[in-house]
Amino acid sequence: MSLVARHLESNGIATLVIGSARDIVEECGVPRFLFVDFPLGNPCGRPYDGAMQRSIVGYALDLLESATLARTTVQAPLVWSDDESWKQRYARVDPERLAQLRSAGEARRAKQTRAKDERRAR
Amino acid sequence: MPEPNSKPTPHSKTTQRTAVSYIDRTREYYAAQGYDRPYAWARHLDAPFARLEKPLSECRVAVVTTASPWTAGLSADGVPRSGQRVWSGPTAEPPEKLYTGDRAWDREATHTDDVESFLPLASLKAHAEAGRIAGLAQRFHGVPTDYSQRNTLEKDAPEILERCREDSADIALLVPL
Numbered sequence: 001m002s003l004v005a006r007h008l009e010s011n012g013i014a015t016l017v018i019g020s021a022r023d024i025v026e027e028c029g030v031p032r033f034l035f036v037d038f039p040l041g042n043p044c045g046r047p048y049d050g051a052m053q054r055s056i057v058g059y060a061l062d063l064l065e066s067a068t069l070a071r072t073t074v075q076a077p078l079v080w081s082d083d084e085s086w087k088q089r090y091a092r093v094d095p096e097r098l099a100q101l102r103s104a105g106e107a108r109r110a111k112q113t114r115a116k117d118e119r120r121a122r
Numbered sequence: 123m124p125e126p127n128s129k130p131t132p133h134s135k136t137t138q139r140t141a142v143s144y145i146d147r148t149r150e151y152y153a154a155q156g157y158d159r160p161y162a163w164a165r166h167l168d169a170p171f172a173r174l175e176k177p178l179s180e181c182r183v184a185v186v187t188t189a190s191p192w193t194a195g196l197s198a199d200g201v202p203r204s205g206q207r208v209w210s211g212p213t214a215e216p217p218e219k220l221y222t223g224d225r226a227w228d229r230e231a232t233h234t235d236d237v238e239s240f241l242p243l244a245s246l247k248a249h250a251e252a253g254r255i256a257g258l259a260q261r262f263h264g265v266p267t268d269y270s271q272r273n274t275l276e277k278d279a280p281e282i283l284e285r286c287r288e289d290s291a292d293i294a295l296l297v298p299l
Contacts (some may be wrong), residue, residue: 001186001188001265001267001296001298002164002296002298003164003271003274003275003279004186004274004278004279004282004296005294005296006166006169006170006230006279007275007279007280007282008279008282008283008286008294009169009170009171009172010170010172011283013170013172013184013219013283013286013291013292013293014172014173014174014285014292014293014294015180015293015294015295015296015299016293016294016295016296017174017296017298018242018281018295018296018297019297019298021142021144021298022141022142023141023142023143023144023145023146024144024145024163025298027145027163027164027165027247028163028164028165028166029165029166029167029168029169030169031169031170031171031172035141036259037140037141038231038232039227039230039231040144040226040227040229040299041222041227041228041231041232041233041239041240041299042232042234042236042239043233043239043241043298043299044238044239044241044242044245044297045239045245045295046232046239047232047233047234047235047236047238047239048236048238048239050238050244050245053238053239053242053244053245054245055293056242056245057211057242057245058248061178061249061255061279061296064174064178064293065174065178069171070168070169070170070171071168071169077142077277079275080231081174083269084140084285086228086230086231087140087142089230089231090142090147090209090228090231091147091148091150091151091226092147093150093154094225096152097154101151101154101155102154102155102156102204104155105152105155105156105157106153106156106218108155109156
């Protein structure tokens with residue numbers, strides 16, 4: 001998505017990314033980025049919280065008006081919860097889950113190989 | 123799901139970076155699954171910058187999502203599949219649901235049942251009614267999350283640009299899940 005922002009911006013359309021994966025967006029480098037430090041999935045606010053969702057879009061519009069340089073990041077002044085344990089849990093690799101993850105990967109690769117073979121056969 | 127606070131914690135301390143590093147987390151997760159060649163994320167030192175050519179209140183806004191149409195959810199054999207091409211929908215009729223099952227998001231902490239939490243059409247309409255922007259572009263757009271950055275750069279990004287231009291959008295708001 002950040003690559004699309006760069007392409008649009010290069011062609012004269014001002015862009016802003018609203019996102020929660022700060023490192024991914026900033027490594028790619030975009031013109032304007034509103035970072036919302038929420039779990040992936042709800043960058044525009046908590047589900048069914050219209051007031052919060054409008055305020056996040058408001059921050060984005062503020063940033064569109066105020067940014068004067070590329071790679072401007074603003075962090076929305078919101079926290080998901082006082083309990084930040086979700087940050088540790090996402091895609092964690094627990095030692096006791098290693099065997100399960102390994103077999104899930106093997107199953108996925110086998111499925112991908114089958115799909116590739118089927119495409120070749122057509 | 124815990125209640126998010128409307129105000130930040132006024133003062134606290136930390137001994138580590140508080141934003142999740144999804145690049146690290148993803149690499150470790152796939153390594154544990156036996157993928158030994160990590161994904162190489164796009165990295166640039168510079169970025170383009172286009173100034174707004176008119177007041178924000180006169181700008182028409184396009185929105186771009188990484189979600190897929192709901193009908194893209196299942197293929198004939200019941201296997202989830204992703205949208206593989208750029209698609210668009212009318213902003214006058216916001217979708218009640220979109221397919222996110224093939225995207226990476228935090229299924230333990232939240233859900234994506236409320237489309238407005240990642241495709242903010244109603245919020246933008248409210249800001250348009252308040253006079254902050256001129257309005258929404260006629261269509262919102264969906265872009266595939268392609269493993270191939272080349273596909274994104276050579277096929278999808280130009281297609282999104284063309285559609286934004288067709289709709290006379292001045293600004294694009296891009297919202298990855």
